[in-house]
Amino acid sequence: MINVLFFAGLAEKTGQREIQLEHIAGSTVEQLKEKLMQEYPQAKAEMSQAMIAVNEEYAEKTDTLQERDTVAFIPPVSGG
Amino acid sequence: MINVLFFAGLAEKTGQREIQLEHIAGSTVEQLKEKLMQEYPQAKAEMSQAMIAVNEEYAEKTDTLQERDTVAFIPPVSGG
Amino acid sequence: MSILQKPFVVTNERLSVDEAMQHVTNPSAGAINLFVGTVREWTGEKQTEHLEYEAYVGMAEKMLRKIGDEIQAKWPGSRVAIQHRIGKMEISDIAVIVAVSTPHRHESYEASRHGIERIKEMVPIWKKEFWTDGESWVGNQQGTIEYSKGEPGKGENSHD
Amino acid sequence: MSILQKPFVVTNERLSVDEAMQHVTNPSAGAINLFVGTVREWTGEKQTEHLEYEAYVGMAEKMLRKIGDEIQAKWPGSRVAIQHRIGKMEISDIAVIVAVSTPHRHESYEASRHGIERIKEMVPIWKKEFWTDGESWVGNQQGTIEYSKGEPGKGENSHD
Numbered sequence: 419m420i421n422v423l424f425f426a427g428l429a430e431k432t433g434q435r436e437i438q439l440e441h442i443a444g445s446t447v448e449q450l451k452e453k454l455m456q457e458y459p460q461a462k463a464e465m466s467q468a469m470i471a472v473n474e475e476y477a478e479k480t481d482t483l484q485e486r487d488t489v490a491f492i493p494p495v496s497g498g
Numbered sequence: 499m500i501n502v503l504f505f506a507g508l509a510e511k512t513g514q515r516e517i518q519l520e521h522i523a524g525s526t527v528e529q530l531k532e533k534l535m536q537e538y539p540q541a542k543a544e545m546s547q548a549m550i551a552v553n554e555e556y557a558e559k560t561d562t563l564q565e566r567d568t569v570a571f572i573p574p575v576s577g578g
Numbered sequence: 579m580s581i582l583q584k585p586f587v588v589t590n591e592r593l594s595v596d597e598a599m600q601h602v603t604n605p606s607a608g609a610i611n612l613f614v615g616t617v618r619e620w621t622g623e624k625q626t627e628h629l630e631y632e633a634y635v636g637m638a639e640k641m642l643r644k645i646g647d648e649i650q651a652k653w654p655g656s657r658v659a660i661q662h663r664i665g666k667m668e669i670s671d672i673a674v675i676v677a678v679s680t681p682h683r684h685e686s687y688e689a690s691r692h693g694i695e696r697i698k699e700m701v702p703i704w705k706k707e708f709w710t711d712g713e714s715w716v717g718n719q720q721g722t723i724e725y726s727k728g729e730p731g732k733g734e735n736s737h738d
Numbered sequence: 739m740s741i742l743q744k745p746f747v748v749t750n751e752r753l754s755v756d757e758a759m760q761h762v763t764n765p766s767a768g769a770i771n772l773f774v775g776t777v778r779e780w781t782g783e784k785q786t787e788h789l790e791y792e793a794y795v796g797m798a799e800k801m802l803r804k805i806g807d808e809i810q811a812k813w814p815g816s817r818v819a820i821q822h823r824i825g826k827m828e829i830s831d832i833a834v835i836v837a838v839s840t841p842h843r844h845e846s847y848e849a850s851r852h853g854i855e856r857i858k859e860m861v862p863i864w865k866k867e868f869w870t871d872g873e874s875w876v877g878n879q880q881g882t883i884e885y886s887k888g889e890p891g892k893g894e895n896s897h898d
Binding site for chain 4: 599605606607610612613620686
């Protein structure tokens with residue numbers, strides 16, 4: 419199982435802050451992103467803009483996901 | 499009468515913090531400085547390095563002093 | 579122990595410059611630079627009523643510590659504290675404090691500036707503006723910023 | 739009324755960054771930069787035991803206000819407070835605070851930097867170092883700085 423987090427505008431667009439996905443381990447970050455863009459078409463633009471963090475570190479598109487990873491979609495940040 | 503102030507190292511060298519001088523009005527800042535360098539030869543180096551303020555504003559060498567002016571010798575500053 | 583006693587923190591508590599400064603004060607320091615981000619009322623013609631900040635707290639604190647490490651590596655002898663508030667904030671409230679001490683003044687400005695720029699680049703915190711005429715998340719309205727690859731400031735196209 | 743309620747002040751009192759910041763906080767500000775000069779223990783091989791600052795107080799406060807005016811003219815919308823402590827100070831004590839608020843962060847750094855540089859150029863305040871092995875007034879030991887003409891930063895040879 420993999421945990422997925424949404425924040426800010428992306429949480430509003432998906433209507434979710436956190437979801438669990440089975441049978442994703444072994445996919446790449448990019449594959450997960452594409453899957454979720456299909457599942458939440460209303461949030462497609464925001465997802466394509468988002469960076470991905472895996473276990474609280476920014477990840478590359480080609481990184482492979484593992485069982486129990488936490489994946490976070492990070493919309494463009496605006497802190498400070 | 500003109501009031502003359504010394505600060506920091508210059509106060510230590512002259513042994514004075516404040517002196518009064520008569521018959522100086524009409525002289526330039528530079529003339530006063532030369533007179534005081536003769537009067538306090540032990541402080542000559544410090545005086546030549548000092549800037550002069552008249553009534554709390556930096557003055558030019560050629561400015562003319564007037565009765566009741568306050569003249570301050572400002573050694574190189576080191577605040578901050 | 580107040581949470582503000584952590585030098586790198588994302589918190590709902592009000593921030594204090596005195597407390598932030600205490601984290602970096604030390605006998606080797608001759609200069610401390612404190613950058614304080616406050617809630618501004620006017621942005622051009624638009625009036626802010628209040629703001630709300632949201633964060634991915636665990637990762638955000640980790641990234642703040644990483645920025646602190648970057649600064650200490652780049653400016654030897656420096657000490658750093660970075661504190662960010664989240665939740666609802668009113669006009670003039672303090673949203674962020676970057677505190678850096680260094681032996682001499684020049685580096686304190688450079689290092690502090692590096693800190694706030696990196697926060698705006700890589701720390702997962704988001705600001706929602708509540709204008710008098712609507713609300714919006716800041717940072718993605720334009721669609722001009724695309725994070726295509728990896729960590730901001732390291733990827734090839736991380737920042738517009 | 740505490741003397742720290744004056745935005746431009748030279749005082750024997752301890753300085754407070756919270757109080758300095760209050761002078762510049764306002765709804766148009768999105769950024770506040772606080773530069774804090776503290777007493778450093780080590781300068782190369784030399785160890786400071788304590789410092790003493792002396793000032794020509796009336797003129798120094800006038801020059802601090804002048805620096806504030808310069809900043810407000812150069813960075814419209816900025817607000818400034820500059821406070822300098824005098825008398826005996828121990829390691830890590832705050833000697834000076836330059837507080838500047840501006841609408842955006844870039845100018846807050848620039849304006850604050852201008853403030854501290856001008857202080858070191860033109861404000862009649864002097865520092866005496868009490869080292870573990872002696873004492874000396876700072877600023878004229880080298881004999882390299884000569885103020886030949888008029889106001890520093892305006893005369894032709896005002897600063898080395």
